[in-house]
Amino acid sequence: MSAAxxxxxxxxxxxxxxxxxxxxxxxxxxxxxxxxxxxxxLTATEFKSFVEGSIDESSPLYGKLSRDGxxxxxxxxxxxxxxWRTRNRFLWQAPxxxxxxxxxxxxHRCLYCQANSVSMKDKSSDMSLExxxxxxxxxxxxVSPAVxxxxxxxxxxxxxxxVEFIVDYAHRKNRKAGKSLWINLVTNLSLLDxxxxxxxxxxxxxxxxxxxxxxxxxxxxxxxxxxxxxxGAVRWFKxxxxxxARKKFxxxxxxxxxxxxxxxxxxxxxxxxxxxxxxxxLRSLSRLGLARGTWDKIGYEPxxxxxxxxxxxxxxxxxxxxxxxxxxxxxxFLAKILGDNDPNFLDLRSPCGAGIGQIAYNFDGxxxxxxxxxxxxxxxxxxxxxxxxxxxxxxxxxxxxxxRAISVASCLDNQVQCSKCAYKPYCGICPIQCYxxxxxxxxxxxxxxxxxxxxxxxxxxxxxxxxxxxxxxxxKWIRERKEPVLYRR
Amino acid sequence: xxxxxAAKRLKESKIxxxxxxxxxxxxxxxxxxxxxxxxxxxxxNGKGSASVVLKPKSGGDLEALAGEFHNEMLHETLRLxxxxxxxxxREHIVTKALLSAxxxxxxxLAAVAEAAPATxxxxxxxxxxxxxxxxxxxxxxxxxxxxKLLAEIEKGDGGDDPLxxxxxxxxxxxxxxxxxxxxxxKDASKPKAAKPxxx
Numbered sequence: 001m002s003a004a005x006x007x008x009x010x011x012x013x014x015x016x017x018x019x020x021x022x023x024x025x026x027x028x029x030x031x032x033x034x035x036x037x038x039x040x041x042l043t044a045t046e047f048k049s050f051v052e053g054s055i056d057e058s059s060p061l062y063g064k065l066s067r068d069g070x071x072x073x074x075x076x077x078x079x080x081x082x083x084w085r086t087r088n089r090f091l092w093q094a095p096x097x098x099x100x101x102x103x104x105x106x107x108h109r110c111l112y113c114q115a116n117s118v119s120m121k122d123k124s125s126d127m128s129l130e131x132x133x134x135x136x137x138x139x140x141x142x143v144s145p146a147v148x149x150x151x152x153x154x155x156x157x158x159x160x161x162x163v164e165f166i167v168d169y170a171h172r173k174n175r176k177a178g179k180s181l182w183i184n185l186v187t188n189l190s191l192l193d194x195x196x197x198x199x200x201x202x203x204x205x206x207x208x209x210x211x212x213x214x215x216x217x218x219x220x221x222x223x224x225x226x227x228x229x230x231x232g233a234v235r236w237f238k239x240x241x242x243x244x245a246r247k248k249f250x251x252x253x254x255x256x257x258x259x260x261x262x263x264x265x266x267x268x269x270x271x272x273x274x275x276x277x278x279x280x281x282l283r284s285l286s287r288l289g290l291a292r293g294t295w296d297k298i299g300y301e302p303x304x305x306x307x308x309x310x311x312x313x314x315x316x317x318x319x320x321x322x323x324x325x326x327x328x329x330x331x332x333f334l335a336k337i338l339g340d341n342d343p344n345f346l347d348l349r350s351p352c353g354a355g356i357g358q359i360a361y362n363f364d365g366x367x368x369x370x371x372x373x374x375x376x377x378x379x380x381x382x383x384x385x386x387x388x389x390x391x392x393x394x395x396x397x398x399x400x401x402x403x404r405a406i407s408v409a410s411c412l413d414n415q416v417q418c419s420k421c422a423y424k425p426y427c428g429i430c431p432i433q434c435y436x437x438x439x440x441x442x443x444x445x446x447x448x449x450x451x452x453x454x455x456x457x458x459x460x461x462x463x464x465x466x467x468x469x470x471x472x473x474x475x476k477w478i479r480e481r482k483e484p485v486l487y488r489r
Numbered sequence: 490x491x492x493x494x495a496a497k498r499l500k501e502s503k504i505x506x507x508x509x510x511x512x513x514x515x516x517x518x519x520x521x522x523x524x525x526x527x528x529x530x531x532x533x534n535g536k537g538s539a540s541v542v543l544k545p546k547s548g549g550d551l552e553a554l555a556g557e558f559h560n561e562m563l564h565e566t567l568r569l570x571x572x573x574x575x576x577x578x579r580e581h582i583v584t585k586a587l588l589s590a591x592x593x594x595x596x597x598l599a600a601v602a603e604a605a606p607a608t609x610x611x612x613x614x615x616x617x618x619x620x621x622x623x624x625x626x627x628x629x630x631x632x633x634x635x636x637k638l639l640a641e642i643e644k645g646d647g648g649d650d651p652l653x654x655x656x657x658x659x660x661x662x663x664x665x666x667x668x669x670x671x672x673x674x675k676d677a678s679k680p681k682a683a684k685p686x687x688x
């Protein structure tokens with residue numbers, strides 16, 4: 001079999017006319033994108049003409065391609081430079097997301113728990129107030145003018161003294177530092193009481209809870225020996241939702257999609273919309289923590305998730321005929337596809353935010369590149385530890401070899417497949433998930449689960465974007481992006 | 490024995506690729522992109538061509554996979570051409586963007602970790618952000634600095650490479666394979682910073 005026979009099919013590039021582009025076959029068409037996030041869907045004939053530089057210069061298509069930086073001799077360097085800089089502005093930012101694990105204790109036993117939580121009786125993983133103070137001191141060493149402190153666990157409310165201390169101390173420190181401070185509590189809400197709620201609302205703390213859908217489904221995924229997880233979460237959700245109405249801080253919920261969720265996309269969306277939420281985040285499961293052991297029961301193939309995602313997205317688009325309701329993964333991608341503002345979603349940028357956009361602080365003061373890196377520590381692998389609040393410096397941590405290695409691995413220009421992928425301007429990789437799945441932080445994209453899911457979602461979005469009515473809905477989702485919940489005291 | 494050999498042959502497809510038509514990089518890239526479905530073996534056969542053996546990992550239509558491999562070689566060749574033709578212009582824009590952004594008044598930017606499924610999750614709204622900073626002007630002096638840097642990149646003396654890590658494998662083992670390589674393709678693939686000893 002000789003490959004020479006098909007050479008005639010190869011269009012000849014006109015180097016004087018054809019600017020840089022990446023492309024992807026899109027059924028019978030070609031999707032082209034460039035470094036500035038601009039895209040265009042071309043028929044096979046248009047694609048050939050574009051590559052060969054023979055598109056009629058008076059045609060609307062030529063005008064669009066020129067405006068979007070695809071035509072080499074029509075490039076406005078100043079404008080394109082500005083767009084590139086705007087889309088990559090996170091490159092000039094220091095870590096601003098600080099994930100603090102105040103305890104590993106948890107009263108839930110979720111089937112997919114990545115944190116490998118411990119029993120409520122085992123207080124050995126509670127962060128001491130001395131460590132908590134050092135954590136806040138280290139956080140405020142970040143040169144970033146914006147600081148987000150996010151409590152994770154375990155269940156953070158199981159170590160209430162540490163939460164209370166950190167919230168209070170951070171605000172006191174910030175009176176001098178004058179940073180934009182944002183505090184976020186990720187909680188299952190089961191240990192909340194009126195007194196704690198009063199303190200948290202007074203200190204303008206954002207809440208984020210887990211809600212896996214209707215009661216049966218939620219309680220199947222999220223085992224709670226202390227009662228009905230769903231009922232408790234919904235009760236507190238409604239109360240906080242009411243109390244934070246028209247405030248700058250608020251409560252949101254997140255969904256984790258397991259195998260059990262797949263047939264219930266409608267009920268899940270209805271549950272979220274019924275609670276008054278502005279949208280839903282359809283997130284696939286990662287094979288980390290407990291999910292590694294329970295994968296056979298709760299896991300799925302990328303194609304199965306994508307089928308779920310496609311049906312759910314179409315249902316959400318349908319819901320938009322009655323009310324505004326977005327899907328968050330789509331919204332993150334669409335922000336970059338239809339606009340120039342990168343949402344700074346740390347795993348959808350190049351390089352990712354590990355160590356340079358975020359730092360995770362473990363209960364014992366250990367520092368990790370990110371929460372996933374910290375989770376590996378729970379599995380006995382300290383590859384992603386970048387220091388401790390008890391010694392070393394902020395600078396040593398953010399320039400730690402592990403941070404540099406992950407930055408190199410997640411820089412899409414260094415990735416064989418990603419560097420030439422049409423979806424590069426919108427995508428990102430998580431080296432730690434690559435490490436978990438493929439034993440290598442560089443990963444191998446052709447067989448990488450996350451890559452297949454991201455590409456599948458982008459395929460669905462570009463397919464839907466062909467319909468002007470849907471594009472209008474998508475644009476609305478982006479316009480509805482709120483200004484940051486950043487505030488000063 | 491003969492039957493077994495025949496069965497094995499049926500499960501593999503051997504393709505001969507003219508390296509004057511398809512650069513070796515394109516052949517390698519096409520092979521890599523199909524590694525989820527195929528085992529691939531590439532060998533130079535000494536006559537300006539390479540042989541590629543494709544073997545499906547788990548069944549699959551071998552003929553269809555071989556067809557896909559051919560299409561991928563075409564795509565990868567085009568990608569290489571586009572990349573090579575636009576390399577300088579892209580370096581210019583990125584260098585200019587990186588240097589001209591060194592201004593102090595960068596707006597705070599919120600961030601969010603990827604929502605990793607755990608008992609609790611980061612807030613889905615954390616990605617909210619402020620409007621991007623206004624583009625700083627690029628003054629004449631900065632423009633000169635950019636031009637200087639670009640000239641350095643072009644000269645290929647942008648950085649030392651004492652360990653020779655920037656030298657492609659094909660060049661390192663040039664004694665064995667260089668004779669068979671298509672010279673124009675090989676030269677085109679040489680990284681601009683790969684002149685360690687002569688700088």
